[in-house]
Amino acid sequence: MSIKKIDAETKKPLSGAVFKLTRANGDVVKEDIRTGEDGTAFVEGLDAADYIVTEVTAPGGYIIDKTPHPVSLEKGKTYTLTLENEKKPGLLIKKVDAQTSKPLAGASFKVTRGRRGDGAVKPPRGDGSVVRENVVSDVDGVVHIPELDTGVYIITEVKAPSGYVIDETPKTVQLRKGQTYEVTFKDTKQSQLVIKKVDEDTRQPLKNAKFKITKSNGELVKETETDENGTITLTGLPDCSLVVTEIKAPDGYILQDTPKTIEVKAGGSYELTFTNKKQSGLTIKKIDEETRQPLKNAKFKITKSNGELVKEAETDVNGTITLNGLPDCTLVVTEIAAPTGYILQDTPKTIEVKAGQSYELTFTNK
Numbered sequence: 147m148s149i150k151k152i153d154a155e156t157k158k159p160l161s162g163a164v165f166k167l168t169r170a171n172g173d174v175v176k177e178d179i180r181t182g183e184d185g186t187a188f189v190e191g192l193d194a195a196d197y198i199v200t201e202v203t204a205p206g207g208y209i210i211d212k213t214p215h216p217v218s219l220e221k222g223k224t225y226t227l228t229l230e231n232e233k234k235p236g237l238l239i240k241k242v243d244a245q246t247s248k249p250l251a252g253a254s255f256k257v258t259r260g261r262r263g264d265g266a267v268k269p270p271r272g273d274g275s276v277v278r279e280n281v282v283s284d285v286d287g288v289v290h291i292p293e294l295d296t297g298v299y300i301i302t303e304v305k306a307p308s309g310y311v312i313d314e315t316p317k318t319v320q321l322r323k324g325q326t327y328e329v330t331f332k333d334t335k336q337s338q339l340v341i342k343k344v345d346e347d348t349r350q351p352l353k354n355a356k357f358k359i360t361k362s363n364g365e366l367v368k369e370t371e372t373d374e375n376g377t378i379t380l381t382g383l384p385d386c387s388l389v390v391t392e393i394k395a396p397d398g399y400i401l402q403d404t405p406k407t408i409e410v411k412a413g414g415s416y417e418l419t420f421t422n423k424k425q426s427g428l429t430i431k432k433i434d435e436e437t438r439q440p441l442k443n444a445k446f447k448i449t450k451s452n453g454e455l456v457k458e459a460e461t462d463v464n465g466t467i468t469l470n471g472l473p474d475c476t477l478v479v480t481e482i483a484a485p486t487g488y489i490l491q492d493t494p495k496t497i498e499v500k501a502g503q504s505y506e507l508t509f510t511n512k
Contacts (some may be wrong), residue, residue, distance in 0.1 A: 147217065147226050149199060151181045153208075154230035155324060159185025163231070164203035170196040170216070181205075194221040201229065207293045209234055210322050232323035239281070239289040240299055243310075244332040245413060249287025249502025254280050254305035254333065257291065260318060262300025280304070296323050299440055306333050311382065335413040341378040341390060345399075346421040347502060351376025352361045355395035355422065362387035362407070369393070383410050392420055400425050400471065400501055424502040425471040430479060432461045434488075435510035444511065445483035451476035451496070460481070472499050484511055 151163040165179040165188060175197065181187045194450050197217045204210035208231035219225055234498045241253040276484040277299065299322050306312035310333040317329045325468050343355040353374050359367040367388065370378050385408050395401040399422035406418050432444040448456040454472050456477065459467045484490040488511035 147192055147197070147199075147219065147227065149179065149181065149187045149189070149228060150228045151185045151187075152228060152230055152373055153179065154232045159183075160205040160231060161185060162203070162205040163201060163229075166200045166202050168198050168200070170198060173511070177202075192219055194219050199229075204231055207234055208295065228461040234293040235296060235321035235323060236290065236292040236326035237294055237299065237301075237319070237321065238326055239283070239291070240328060240330040241283040241287045241289075241303075241307070242330060242332055244334045247332075249283075249285070250281055250289060250307045250310065250333060251285045252305075252307040253283040253287075253303060253315075253333065254309075255289060255331075256304050257281065257300045258300050258302070260300055261321075267429075283307075283369075292326075294321055296321050299456065301329055301331075305333050309336055309381070310334065311336050315446050336381045337383040337385075337410045337412050338385060338415045339380045339388065339408070339410060340415075340417045341380075341394075341429070342417065342419040343372045343376045344419060346423055348421045352396040352399065352422060355396045355399075356422070357393060357420075358393050359390045360389050360391075362389060363489075372396075379418055385410075385498075386506065390420075395422055398425055398470070399423065400473075425499050426473075426499045427504040428469040428472060428477065428497070428499060429504075429506045430461070430467040430469075431508040432465045432481075432485070433505065433510055435512050441485040441488065441511060443483075444481060444485045444488075444509070446509075447480050447482050449478050449479060449480075472501075474500050479507055481509055488512065496504065 149165055151160045153160055157471060161181050161183050163181045166177045167175045169175060176189060179187045179189060199215045199217055201211045202225050211229055211231055212474055217225055217227055238384055239255055243249045243250055259275050259277060278291055283289050299315050300318050313331045313333055314444055319327050321327055321331055322353055341351045341357055345352055353372050355372045355374060358369045372378055389405050389407050391405040392402050400500040402420055408416055410416055432441045436440055442461050446459045447458050461467055478494050481491050482492040493507055497505055499505055
């Protein structure tokens with residue numbers, strides 16, 4: 147008997163197929179009958195009788211033919227049995243940019259067998275078991291899985307390429323013998339918001355400005371500070387309306403606490419810039435009228451022009467009082483207690499201060 151194994155489509159011979167030969171009553175005559183390079187296997191010395199040929203192993207990459215094939219041998223004749231195999235189907239997963247359709251490397255997928263009720267076929271075959279896990283798209287955005295069994299498969303993206311939003315919707319395909327099936331996943335770029343903090347006058351970046359970012363419904367997204375470059379970068383934002391509020395100014399600057407609102411869309415890049423004015427500074431100096439040496443423990447009262455108290459303080463060992471973070475206003479500075487051994491100079495001095503400016507007042511005592 148000659149058993150010939152060929153490709154069902156191309157008719158090319160297939161090596162590596164393994165068969166079992168039994169009599170019609172089930173008695174095993176021979177096992178491990180294997181086709182050679184020419185796709186043929188010979189079984190010699192058989193009696194004239196009825197036999198059954200069963201394939202037990204298919205050639206690599208092919209679907210096994212599980213159908214038993216009956217053969218009746220006649221004395222003095224050689225019987226040739228030709229059997230075909232279908233190629234196992236393949237799966238091609240493509241990952242592309244949703245807007246540009248450019249291929250994306252680095253997307254990770256999981257492939258599982260379909261379960262009953264998945265709805266791709268009636269009924270779908272499979273048990274939900276994992277077939278491939280963490281298969282990653284290459285530089286061409288492709289994952290190729292060859293030689294799968296026929297049936298229903300579910301492909302799920304488990305990790306998006308860097309900078310993209312994952313496509314969480316699984317795709318179901320039914321693989322039939324001899325074909326390669328293609329499924330495409332499209333990912334949208336993550337939206338990005340850059341918050342910049344700069345000096346209002348010099349436009350130099352300012353670090354350590356603290357911001358609170360919330361959605362329009364009040365849900366907190368993040369609280370964070372600007373870096374050395376005066377920036378905060380947020381990525382992976384959903385479609386939403388964001389409210390950005392400065393909650394702490396950089397050292398030496400006036401807080402700008404007016405919120406800014408911005409609409410962000412997936413795949414878009416956005417920028418918000420906040421400026422800060424430097425805090426105004428006022429230095430009050432107390433010196434000896436003749437020697438010009440600094441005098442400590444002179445006490446002053448500082449008020450706004452409307453009488454609102456700003457501060458009461460004494461000069462330090464350097465004869466100074468320093469006030470920072472003053473708003474635009476008119477200040478009235480009055481000495482209310484002279485240093486020991488000196489005459490009080492109680493004539494007030496008035497000064498206009500503006501944000502970002504530095505000022506100095508000098509008082510003398512005899």
